Amino acid sequence: MCAAVYVLSTVTGYVLTSALLLKCPNLLHRRKRETFLSRHISHRGGAGENLENTMTAFKHAVDLGTDMLELDCHLTKDEQVVVSHDTNLQRVCGVEADISSMTYAELPPYLCKLGVTFQKECFCEGGEDKRIPLLRDVFDAFPNTPINIDIKVNNNTLIKKVSELVVKYDRENLTVWGNSSNQIVKKCYKENPQIPVLFSLPRVLQLLGLFYTGLLPFVPLKEQFLEIPMPSIITKLQDPSRLTRSQRFVAWLLVYVLSFYQEHFGFFVLKGYSAQN
Ligand SMILES: *[C@@H]1O[C@H](CO)[C@@H](O)[C@H](O)[C@H]1NC(C)=O
Ligand SMILES: *[C@@H]1O[C@H](CO)[C@@H](O)[C@H](O)[C@H]1NC(C)=O
Ligand SMILES: *[C@@H]1O[C@H](CO)[C@@H](O)[C@H](O)[C@H]1NC(C)=O
Numbered sequence: 001m002c003a004a005v006y007v008l009s010t011v012t013g014y015v016l017t018s019a020l021l022l023k024c025p026n027l028l029h030r031r032k033r034e035t036f037l038s039r040h041i042s043h044r045g046g047a048g049e050n051l052e053n054t055m056t057a058f059k060h061a062v063d064l065g066t067d068m069l070e071l072d073c074h075l076t077k078d079e080q081v082v083v084s085h086d087t088n089l090q091r092v093c094g095v096e097a098d099i100s101s102m103t104y105a106e107l108p109p110y111l112c113k114l115g116v117t118f119q120k121e122c123f124c125e126g127g128e129d130k131r132i133p134l135l136r137d138v139f140d141a142f143p144n145t146p147i148n149i150d151i152k153v154n155n156n157t158l159i160k161k162v163s164e165l166v167v168k169y170d171r172e173n174l175t176v177w178g179n180s181s182n183q184i185v186k187k188c189y190k191e192n193p194q195i196p197v198l199f200s201l202p203r204v205l206q207l208l209g210l211f212y213t214g215l216l217p218f219v220p221l222k223e224q225f226l227e228i229p230m231p232s233i234i235t236k237l238q239d240p241s242r243l244t245r246s247q248r249f250v251a252w253l254l255v256y257v258l259s260f261y262q263e264h265f266g267f268f269v270l271k272g273y274s275a276q277n
Contacts, residue, residue, distance in 0.1 A: 014214065021217030028217065032196075032224055035173035036146040038068035044085060045069055048116050051126030052092075053083050055133050055141065062145055070148040073135055075158040078103040081135040081165060087153065091115075099132075100153070107132050135162065139169040148198075148227070149177040154184050163192040176225045189222055196224035204228060208257070 021028055045057030046066070058069055072085040076099055089095040093108040109130035116122040138147070151159060166175050178185045178198030185200040199207060203223060210216040243251075 018214035018217055022214075025217060029220060033173075036068070038146055040066050041068045041070050041148065042066040043070045045071065047114075048119060048122065048124055051110050051114055051124060051130065052116075053085060053133070054110070054126065054129045054131065055137060056127060056129035058138055058142065062142055066145075068146040068148060069138070069142065070150070071135075071138065072150045072152050073158065073162055074099040074152050075155055075161065076104045076107065077101060078105075079157060079161065080104040081158065081161045082107070082132050083135055083138060084132045085152070100155075104134065135165055136169075139165060139171060143169065143171075144174070146174045146176075147171070148225075149175060150227075151177060151179045151184050151188060154179075154181065154187070156187065159184070159187050159191050163188075163195065166195055167192070178223075178225075178227070180227075185223070193222075197222065198225050198227045199223045 025031075042058075042061035044052035045054065046061045046064075047053075047057070050057035050060050053071055058071075061069060071083045074082050074084055074087065076082055080103075082099060082104065084092065084099060086092055087098055087100075089097050089099060089108060092110050092114060094111050095108045099107070110126065110132070112130070113123050113125045116124050135149075149162060151162065162177065166172055166177075172192070172194045176196045176198060177188050178200060179188075180201040182200035182202045185197050185203070188195070189197050204226065207216070207221075210219055
């Protein structure tokens, strides 16, 4: 009897404290500065409307009033930070070589027509602009647009160079960077803790675990943004009639869990991306 009362009061105390702190996180944690708010994010600059990750795509998206550009970074052989998604140039340029094996001057142009990876049977035909841009070109052209930078290779030089560029262009308050790999995010944070980082995939899972056990309010978080594939992408990539019942259930569950998060946290980047990310 006595033990039951003890257990019950401990559990009640924990649940109440956890609920209170979840409601009022500022009691334990300092509020993170919110330097920009993005409702509309252009993935690879809007890969369905222009060739992905080109200056033309970014310009079009910004002209339309997008709140944020999303792009991907690699390092060339001569250590230039370029904006492109794949490590290998086969899909986008038709050339069997890695970006890291060529100097910036040697990089081939994009093909005229690229598949939009996260949309089934959708291709985008580009115009004149087929050049892989430098990250510096994007920073020069859009000094006030928030940018989400995906670090595509676990390369210390790349991380260092991106950080240097962000600092040089005074964009620490306009940037969020990271990768689904926690190793890369940890390196980014270590390189420059002033630049907001994304939750990596293991950290997203940890976040969910902490939330559902009531531990979340007690744990400090270094990350500021979530970058999670939109579950609806699953249904876009596949014919919905061919989805199994369990696939449909998982998609539904993810939408449910994620919309719950969107309601409860201000810092939310929800984006769809390709199956091969
Ligand atoms: C990082 O990239 C540069 C340039 O492509 C390359 O020379 C270097 O070996 C890479 N470092 C690692 C650890 O992969
Ligand atoms: C970022 O914004 C904060 C407050 O909004 C400001 O104190 C800080 O100086 C800014 N940092 C840079 C590098 O502009
Ligand atoms: C994370 O980095 C890996 C290489 O380490 C890359 O294959 C992957 O596409 C990256 N993911 C994201 C979301 O940037």
